[in-house]
Amino acid sequence: MNRMEWLANLTPTQQFVLFSVVKIIFAVAILMPIIAYAVLVERRLCAFIQDRVGPNRVGPFGLLQPLADGAKAILKEDFTPEHVRKVYYWLAPALCMIPALLTLAVIPFGSNLGNSNNRMVIADLNVGILYTFGIVSLGVYGIVLAGYAANSKYSFLGGIRSSAQMISYEIAMGMSVIPVFMLVGSLNLSAVIDYQAGRIPDPETGRLIQHSSGLLSWLVFKQPLAFLIFLVAAFAETNRLPFDLPESEQELVGGYNTEYSSMKFALFFMGEYANVILSSAMMVTLFFGGWTLPVFGLEQPADSLGKGLLHIGIFLGKMAAFLILFIWVRWMLPRFRYDQLMDLGWRRFIPLALANIVVTAILLWVRA
Amino acid sequence: MQDVLFYCFAALTILCGFMVVANPWSRNPVTSAMFLVLTIVSLAGLFTLLHAFFLAAVQVLVYAGAVMVLFLFVIMLLDLKEEARRKIRGFGMISGGIAVAAVFGIIFKTLVFDTPRLSAGLSAPNLEGVTKPLGETLFTRYLLPFEILSVLLLVAMVGVILLSKRDLR
Numbered sequence: 001m002n003r004m005e006w007l008a009n010l011t012p013t014q015q016f017v018l019f020s021v022v023k024i025i026f027a028v029a030i031l032m033p034i035i036a037y038a039v040l041v042e043r044r045l046c047a048f049i050q051d052r053v054g055p056n057r058v059g060p061f062g063l064l065q066p067l068a069d070g071a072k073a074i075l076k077e078d079f080t081p082e083h084v085r086k087v088y089y090w091l092a093p094a095l096c097m098i099p100a101l102l103t104l105a106v107i108p109f110g111s112n113l114g115n116s117n118n119r120m121v122i123a124d125l126n127v128g129i130l131y132t133f134g135i136v137s138l139g140v141y142g143i144v145l146a147g148y149a150a151n152s153k154y155s156f157l158g159g160i161r162s163s164a165q166m167i168s169y170e171i172a173m174g175m176s177v178i179p180v181f182m183l184v185g186s187l188n189l190s191a192v193i194d195y196q197a198g199r200i201p202d203p204e205t206g207r208l209i210q211h212s213s214g215l216l217s218w219l220v221f222k223q224p225l226a227f228l229i230f231l232v233a234a235f236a237e238t239n240r241l242p243f244d245l246p247e248s249e250q251e252l253v254g255g256y257n258t259e260y261s262s263m264k265f266a267l268f269f270m271g272e273y274a275n276v277i278l279s280s281a282m283m284v285t286l287f288f289g290g291w292t293l294p295v296f297g298l299e300q301p302a303d304s305l306g307k308g309l310l311h312i313g314i315f316l317g318k319m320a321a322f323l324i325l326f327i328w329v330r331w332m333l334p335r336f337r338y339d340q341l342m343d344l345g346w347r348r349f350i351p352l353a354l355a356n357i358v359v360t361a362i363l364l365w366v367r368a
Numbered sequence: 369m370q371d372v373l374f375y376c377f378a379a380l381t382i383l384c385g386f387m388v389v390a391n392p393w394s395r396n397p398v399t400s401a402m403f404l405v406l407t408i409v410s411l412a413g414l415f416t417l418l419h420a421f422f423l424a425a426v427q428v429l430v431y432a433g434a435v436m437v438l439f440l441f442v443i444m445l446l447d448l449k450e451e452a453r454r455k456i457r458g459f460g461m462i463s464g465g466i467a468v469a470a471v472f473g474i475i476f477k478t479l480v481f482d483t484p485r486l487s488a489g490l491s492a493p494n495l496e497g498v499t500k501p502l503g504e505t506l507f508t509r510y511l512l513p514f515e516i517l518s519v520l521l522l523v524a525m526v527g528v529i530l531l532s533k534r535d536l537r
Contacts, residue, residue, distance in 0.1 A: 088398075127499065130425035134412075137433025141405070144440055148398060156444070163441045167434060174429075187499055 023122050027104050030316075034323075035273045036066035042327045049331045073266035081150075081259050088149035093260070093267035096142030100274030102135045107281045108190050110291050110312035111301040120291075120312065121190060128189040129181065132282060133174055136237060140166040142271060143239070143246060143256045150259035158255025161338070162246035165236055168345040169243075173233035175353035176226045179360035180219055180286055192219070193290035197299035214294050220287040225356050227287045229349050234279040236345070238272060240326055242333040243341060280322035284315060291315040374417050380410040389464065395454055397443045401436060408432045422499045 010018065040055070040062065047054025056062040080089065106128040110120030125131050140163055147159015181187055184195045194200070196218050199208040220227045236243040247255030257268045284290060291311040292299040302308035336344070384407040388400050408431045415424035506514050 125421060127421045127425045130422065130429060134425050134428035134433055137429055137437070140433075140437050141402075141440075144437070144444070145402075148444055160441065160444065163437050167437055167441075170434065 020122060023120070024105075027109065027122060028101065031101070031104060031274065031277065033066075034277055034316075035270050036070070038273045038277065038323055038327075039069065039269070040065050041323070042330070045324070045327050046331045049328075070266075073263050076262040078262040078264065083151050084259060085149045085151060088145045089259075090264075092142050092146035092149055092256075093264040093271070094142075095145060096139070096268050096271035097274065099135045099139040099142075100271050100278055103132050103278045103282075106131050106189055107278070107285060108193055108290055109281070109315050110308060113302070113305050113308040119190070120308070124188065124190055127187045129177060129187050129192075129286075133170070136275075137166075137170055139237075139271075139275065142268075146256040146260070146268070147246075150256070152259060154252045154254070155256050155258045158246045158252050158258070162239065162256060165239075165243065165245060165341060165345075168342060169233040169236035169349075172229055172345055172349035172353055173237060175350065175357065176229035176233065177286060178353075178357050179223050179226050182357070182360050182364060183219070183222060189285050189290075192286055193292060195219075196289040197292045197294075217294075218287065218289045223287070223356070223360070225352065227283070229353050229356075230283065230286070232344075233349065234283065235326070235329070236341070238275040238279055238326075240272075240276065241330040242336050244335060245338055245341060248335060276326050277319065277323065280319045280326065281315075283322055284318040288318055370417060374414070377410045377413040377417065381407055381414065384410060390461070398440065401439050401443060404439075405432050405436045408436070422502055 043065075044054040044056075044062065054062065055065045058064040058068045080086070105122045106125050108119070108121040108124070112119050143162040143166075144159045147155045147157070147162070150156070180192065184192050185201075186192070191201075194208060198211040198214075198217055200211055201207065202209050215221070235241075239246050245255075246252075247257065249255075252258070257265055260268065289299075291314050293314055298307075298311070298314065302311055384403045387403040388407060391399060391403065408427060412424040412427040412432075415421075415427060
């Protein structure tokens with residue numbers, strides 16, 4: 001009781017700051033182990049696909065491998081080559097990691113913990129999706145500056161490729177989600193989840209009205225083309241195979257990260273995995289109902305602590321499924337050629353996304 | 369709190385803007401471009417303080433995320449060694465100073481002399497917060513300027529294609 005009194009005595013601003021700080025610490029504390037274990041899953045899964053065993057020596061089933069990897073990254077010599085541009089060389093790995101962490105702020109990773117005041121999203125922005133795209137578009141600087149800082153041909157080519165690729169696919173990605181927001185009528189990510197759970201705001205009063213919902217109200221079934229374009233663009237934006245041209249080992253040695261070692265090198269990979277995780281989270285939120293499930297009343301916001309935790313679990317579960325998809329595709333498909341990549345982005349996806357916007361607009365117009 | 373943030377972002381904007389054009393330590397074009405990115409991001413911070421979240425997000429998305437990446441792309445491809453060696457010239461400083469003073473004069477005149485007269489008959493459109501009022505204003509009250517602006521962009525695009533293709537047909 002004493003504890004609750006202390007909490008109730010705080011002003012609303014203090015409570016808001018306290019809850020935000022707790023949520024930030026909680027979210028980052030969840031994200032970091034997921035990054036570490038995504039690497040482990042990647043290595044194990046690729047080993048199984050290639051009929052090998054994979055890392056299984058450290059701990060049971062190799063579950064402590066991330067600890068060994070981390071220790072290795074820290075203990076290796078942090079070598080700075082003579083010919084690099086020092087300031088950018090230090091800045092680039094950080095710039096790779098920061099945008100990925102910033103995107104986390106707007107993802108609704110759960111409903112609430114029994115009390116409808118503290119919703120499980122760090123910042124419920126009304127322009128959530130634009131914020132995400134803005135921050136994701138800043139992510140390219142880390143790679144471009146790494147290529148520039150290294151002052152060597154391979155890295156430079158990697159940086160140049162990355163900037164061209166990410167700009168191209170950002171357009172397709174941004175346009176692919178416009179139909180989603182035409183249907184939902186809001187740029188807020190919580191509103192997208194509400195829509196998918198059948199809670200649609202009344203046009204006059206603005207209050208949420210529960211409509212009948214089911215699996216088919218998930219936006220992936222209403223906008224399959226948008227989802228497809230978003231998925232492929234997400235692969236290109238995160239530099240994953242089949243679009244990993246900025247680092248393609250066979251042509252560019254390692255691309256933009258060739259001149260890096262130790263923790264700086266590891267930061268690039270942590271940034272990449274963080275980006276993969278957050279694109280998975282975005283896809284779950286935009287197309288797969290976020291933390292909701294259309295069974296057992298799980299599409300309603302939680303009214304107890306256990307249900308709140310279950311919602312977070314559902315969200316993490318859906319996200320893990322996408323992570324596995326990312327990893328699986330990497331070991332299944334060969335790399336695109338550069339001209340094929342550009343052709344796919346500019347001459348296939350952008351016209352398709354535009355057509356999707358027009359068709360959705362006409363459908364909405366006919367229905368209205 | 370808001371005031372402190374405003375002064376922080378305003379100081380950052382001006383400082384980074386100064387570093388774009390007159391960085392005394394480095395004449396590297398890439399450094400200038402990166403400071404321009406910082407200027408844009410701090411401007412987005414100022415928009416956020418005005419509750420113009422849409423403008424702030426679009427500012428970062430379009431300028432910092434797309435336009436400046438293209439700038440960087442071109443700068444890196446051109447390999448501007450000569451520009452990096454060039455010193456700050458007196459003429460540039462003087463003409464720049466005059467331009468800044470002129471802009472300040474215009475803003476000062478608007479704020480002190482014209483604001484009472486203009487704000488009497490004109491109600492400012494409500495553009496705060498959500499995207500809807502902004503879109504409605506753009507597509508009703510300011511439709512013509514909006515469309516003219518897009519034609520201007522089209523003209524620029526056609527012009528670039530014309531200039532880059534010396535031998536048409």
